[in-house]
Amino acid sequence: MIVPFDIIILIFLVITAVISLRVRDLLSATMILGVYSFLICLLWAEMGAVDVAFTEAAVGAGVSTVFMIATIYHTRRRSSD
Amino acid sequence: MGEYFELVAIVAGMVLLLLIAPPLYRIVIGPTAIDRIVAVNIVGTKTAVMLVVIGVAFERVDMFVDFALAYALLNFIGSLAAARYLHKTKPMGGTAEPLDGEDAKASMNP
Amino acid sequence: MIYDIVAVILIAAGIVFFLGAAVGLIRFPDFYTRMHAAGKGDTLSSLLVILGFAIHEFRHFDGSGDVIVFLKLLAICAFIMLTSPTSTHALMDAGYEDGIEPVIGEGGENALAETRKTRKKD
Amino acid sequence: MEFLKTSVIPHFNYWVYVILMMIGLHAMITKNNLIKKLVGMTIFQTAIILFYVSIGVKSGSTIPILEHHHDDHAEVAAADAHHGEPAESDHDSDAVNPDHFANPLPHVLMLTAIVVGVSTLGVALAVSQSIFKDFGSLEEDEILEKIKQGGAAIDD
Amino acid sequence: MKWFGLIATAFTGILLLSAVGDFARFGDPHSPANAGVGDRPSVSQYYITDTYADTKVPNIVTAVLADYRGYDTMFETVVIFAAGISIFAILRSLGGPVVPVSHPQAIDTSVDGDHQRIIIGTTCRLMIPVIQLFALYVVAHGHHSPGGGFQGGVILGASFILLALAKDLGTALGRFSEKRYLTLGCVGIMIYAGFGLLCQALERNLLDYEILHRIMPATDAVMARSHSMLGVEVGVAFTVTAIMFAIYSNLSSNGRLDHGL
Numbered sequence: 001m002i003v004p005f006d007i008i009i010l011i012f013l014v015i016t017a018v019i020s021l022r023v024r025d026l027l028s029a030t031m032i033l034g035v036y037s038f039l040i041c042l043l044w045a046e047m048g049a050v051d052v053a054f055t056e057a058a059v060g061a062g063v064s065t066v067f068m069i070a071t072i073y074h075t076r077r078r079s080s081d
Numbered sequence: 082m083g084e085y086f087e088l089v090a091i092v093a094g095m096v097l098l099l100l101i102a103p104p105l106y107r108i109v110i111g112p113t114a115i116d117r118i119v120a121v122n123i124v125g126t127k128t129a130v131m132l133v134v135i136g137v138a139f140e141r142v143d144m145f146v147d148f149a150l151a152y153a154l155l156n157f158i159g160s161l162a163a164a165r166y167l168h169k170t171k172p173m174g175g176t177a178e179p180l181d182g183e184d185a186k187a188s189m190n191p
Numbered sequence: 192m193i194y195d196i197v198a199v200i201l202i203a204a205g206i207v208f209f210l211g212a213a214v215g216l217i218r219f220p221d222f223y224t225r226m227h228a229a230g231k232g233d234t235l236s237s238l239l240v241i242l243g244f245a246i247h248e249f250r251h252f253d254g255s256g257d258v259i260v261f262l263k264l265l266a267i268c269a270f271i272m273l274t275s276p277t278s279t280h281a282l283m284d285a286g287y288e289d290g291i292e293p294v295i296g297e298g299g300e301n302a303l304a305e306t307r308k309t310r311k312k313d
Numbered sequence: 314m315e316f317l318k319t320s321v322i323p324h325f326n327y328w329v330y331v332i333l334m335m336i337g338l339h340a341m342i343t344k345n346n347l348i349k350k351l352v353g354m355t356i357f358q359t360a361i362i363l364f365y366v367s368i369g370v371k372s373g374s375t376i377p378i379l380e381h382h383h384d385d386h387a388e389v390a391a392a393d394a395h396h397g398e399p400a401e402s403d404h405d406s407d408a409v410n411p412d413h414f415a416n417p418l419p420h421v422l423m424l425t426a427i428v429v430g431v432s433t434l435g436v437a438l439a440v441s442q443s444i445f446k447d448f449g450s451l452e453e454d455e456i457l458e459k460i461k462q463g464g465a466a467i468d469d
Numbered sequence: 470m471k472w473f474g475l476i477a478t479a480f481t482g483i484l485l486l487s488a489v490g491d492f493a494r495f496g497d498p499h500s501p502a503n504a505g506v507g508d509r510p511s512v513s514q515y516y517i518t519d520t521y522a523d524t525k526v527p528n529i530v531t532a533v534l535a536d537y538r539g540y541d542t543m544f545e546t547v548v549i550f551a552a553g554i555s556i557f558a559i560l561r562s563l564g565g566p567v568v569p570v571s572h573p574q575a576i577d578t579s580v581d582g583d584h585q586r587i588i589i590g591t592t593c594r595l596m597i598p599v600i601q602l603f604a605l606y607v608v609a610h611g612h613h614s615p616g617g618g619f620q621g622g623v624i625l626g627a628s629f630i631l632l633a634l635a636k637d638l639g640t641a642l643g644r645f646s647e648k649r650y651l652t653l654g655c656v657g658i659m660i661y662a663g664f665g666l667l668c669q670a671l672e673r674n675l676l677d678y679e680i681l682h683r684i685m686p687a688t689d690a691v692m693a694r695s696h697s698m699l700g701v702e703v704g705v706a707f708t709v710t711a712i713m714f715a716i717y718s719n720l721s722s723n724g725r726l727d728h729g730l
Binding site: 270274 | 588589592595596599
């Protein structure tokens with residue numbers, strides 16, 4: 001556990017969570033969720049949970065963003081709220 | 082020497098983390114989706130660097146280097162998918178609405 | 192000791208380049224120029240910082256188990272050098288296809304609009 | 314101020330987990346778009362995982378991977394010994410101090426939760442694509458209105 | 470609805486925050502979860518101190534995942550498989566027009582210029598073998614460094630997704646077709662369950678790997694556990710790879726498997 005990293009990452013985490021829910025463009029929301037996933041991977045790495053961080057790295061960078069973009073491609077990009 | 086370099090790693094990590102704030106600012110204010118995607122790409126590359134930094138700070142780089150490598154390999158899949166999406170849909174000038182839509186301005190500002 | 196000095200210099204240079212990329216990302220007026228600053232500065236700074244830590248690992252390069260870490264860090268450099276420009280290219284292309292207009296100063300010439308017009312005719 | 318010192322500072326990770334969970338829960342309840350609900354669900358899920366991983370953190374500990382394979386290389390120990398005291402006692406296989414390693418049990422539980430989470434996210438996205446095929450919309454109120462107008466879309 | 474959501478969220482938050490005050494300090498090595506209550510040690514302490522003697526696996530997480538809590542992990546894998554199957558039930562349209570997957574007409578040539586295809590295609594041709602090799606390394610090296618079946622499987626699945634993004638879905642399905650990935654998913658589960666049932670056949674409990682040293686050449690009881698963990702991880706990696714690509718191929722083509730993203 002490295003405390004200064006911890007605090008900075010947690011602040012960024014809350015900001016990205018709020019912003020990904022505020023934007024109306026779903027493509028933007030998906031990409032911001034990607035940033036959320038990057039930050040949470042960093043958080044777990046500095047808390048010592050390397051295997052969890054590795055899983056999050058593989059899932060967040062490779063798979064989950066692509067799934068959501070694929071769904072937006074077949075539905076609609078605009079959200080009402 | 083080891084402890085001193087650990088300190089270097091922590092300071093460098095702090096600076097790198099604080100420098101993630103400008104891309105985050107770009108993510109927050111937009112204005113278009115693709116600006117945000119560019120910033121996401123930057124944060125992704127910096128995450129790979131930060132993992133190496135954290136590994137040096139823990140003095141276990143041999144364990145952390147594996148998933149920094151995974152990030153370096155997989156990071157561009159997300160931006161590639163977004164680029165494919167923007168190719169395959171009709172041009173919208175970066176917003177979710179056509180440019181002459183009535184609340185195109187509203188979608189720019191969250 | 193000399194390895195550590197070189198490593199610290201490389202890391203500091205990487206942070207300076209990243210600072211440049213960050214300033215460019217905030218200050219530049221339109222998508223294309225922001226992409227220009229971000230793509231180049233980000234790739235170079237990542238390479239420099241990782242290279243610095245790789246050289247730090249180089250200090251006990253005496254046939255022990257750390258050779259593999261050094262090689263993996265070099266591999267990260269190589270892959271970032273390969274993938275980051277590719278994604279920059281893909282995003283720039285996507286932005287062009289998406290119809291984003293550049294910001295042109297007064298009296299400037301918008302070459303992008305001309306190419307778009309001729310492309311549409313084809 | 315006293316409250317801050319006794320309650321917030323020693324538990325700041327737990328406070329952030331509660332905040333993230335509230336953000337996710339609020340999004341799941343009030344957002345109108347189904348994809349936004351799924352974004353909220355992802356945030357909620359990571360908040361839970363953050364709670365579990367925070368429980369397993371020990372200050373001053375390292376990652377839960379033992380360093381036994383280094384004992385085979387005497388050169389590494391020699392290279393490491395010239396900076397700092399030879400703290401080889403906790404590397405000894407007989408005397409592993411549990412306080413020096415992070416708690417592995419929450420990591421195990423949460424590792425599978427992430428992969429299961431992404432597969433269930435895939436199922437949820439498939440359901441929303443299927444809903445869009447039937448109703449032509451992802452907004453909750455529009456879907457409800459179309460259901461009220463007559464369940465023709467549900468039958469086929 | 471807005472007010473109800475706000476009230477419900479605030480209520481839950483206050484409830485949780487009032488409980489947070491009773492927790493042990495963040496990072497306390499002697500909290501009940503880390504050190505146990507009173508003189509009874511927590512089970513995680515047993516894992517940390519005794520795993521290496523029991524299994525000769527330095528990565529405690531892998532050992533706990535695949536050995537001590539193997540039953541749990543087996544059914545997590547089954548959950549992932551079930552998620553993949555339910556994607557088929559929800560989205561896959563079998564009655565529609567049948568489009569041959571590797572037919573040249575199925576390739577989408579609408580907007581992309583050739584420059585796009587050349588640059589990204591070349592990079593992906595260089596990257597995909599490296600990614601797959603790295604995924605196999607992650608699966609096989611999970612005993613000594615972070616990694617294992619779940620991570621390696623996701624990376625291997627991501628390499629096929631990258632192929633589908635760089636070329637098109639037809640190319641990826643030509644190499645890893647629907648029949649193949651469903652078979653691979655089933656085979657993964659069967660490998661995992663097979664290791665468990667093999668132990669039962671040798672008159673031990675389910676997933677009690679120690680006894681497998683009787684049929685594995687040149688191993689003792691400890692190394693049998695280590696090798697069995699590797700086999701189990703390979704099974705997990707098969708299933709996860711198959712299901713990740715199955716979910717992508719169905720989501721990106723809306724269940725028709727013709728035009729991808």
